[in-house]
Amino acid sequence: MTDEINNLYEQWHDFARNRDVEALIDLYADHATFESPLVPAILDQKSGVLHGRNEILRFLQEGTRRRPNDLVRWYRTGKYFTDGNTLIWEYPRETPDGEQIDILEVMEVTDGKISRHRIYWGWLGCNVLISSAVSKVRV
Numbered sequence: 001m002t003d004e005i006n007n008l009y010e011q012w013h014d015f016a017r018n019r020d021v022e023a024l025i026d027l028y029a030d031h032a033t034f035e036s037p038l039v040p041a042i043l044d045q046k047s048g049v050l051h052g053r054n055e056i057l058r059f060l061q062e063g064t065r066r067r068p069n070d071l072v073r074w075y076r077t078g079k080y081f082t083d084g085n086t087l088i089w090e091y092p093r094e095t096p097d098g099e100q101i102d103i104l105e106v107m108e109v110t111d112g113k114i115s116r117h118r119i120y121w122g123w124l125g126c127n128v129l130i131s132s133a134v135s136k137v138r139v
Contacts, residue, residue: 004112005082009089012107012114017074019064025057029113032056036119037129042066056117071128073100085109093124101125 102122
């Protein structure tokens, strides 16, 4: 199980960073759920929860299309935590090259696929989301 989790840790990061949406969505189970405060901002919906690969794929495609953001550096420490079924890692605010969006990735893994994925944003990332929401209201 450790190899499977390590591969998921490496692949998810590489596929997301390199905008390989097709490879990224293949990491998710058909019935997966995905939760992020970025979902309402990207898909213009009230809920931050997506159900199933089709909804997750739509979010990944649109989110990838809207990147880059100068605060997305994709820096990780190389450390993650797992109990064999749950995988957790951080994109910390402080990086060797300055600040980045600070998020925590939490994935539940079933039969080698992501069955539940939750993303938690830190204070810097929340401020970016709030600024984005306010600018949309003013437009």
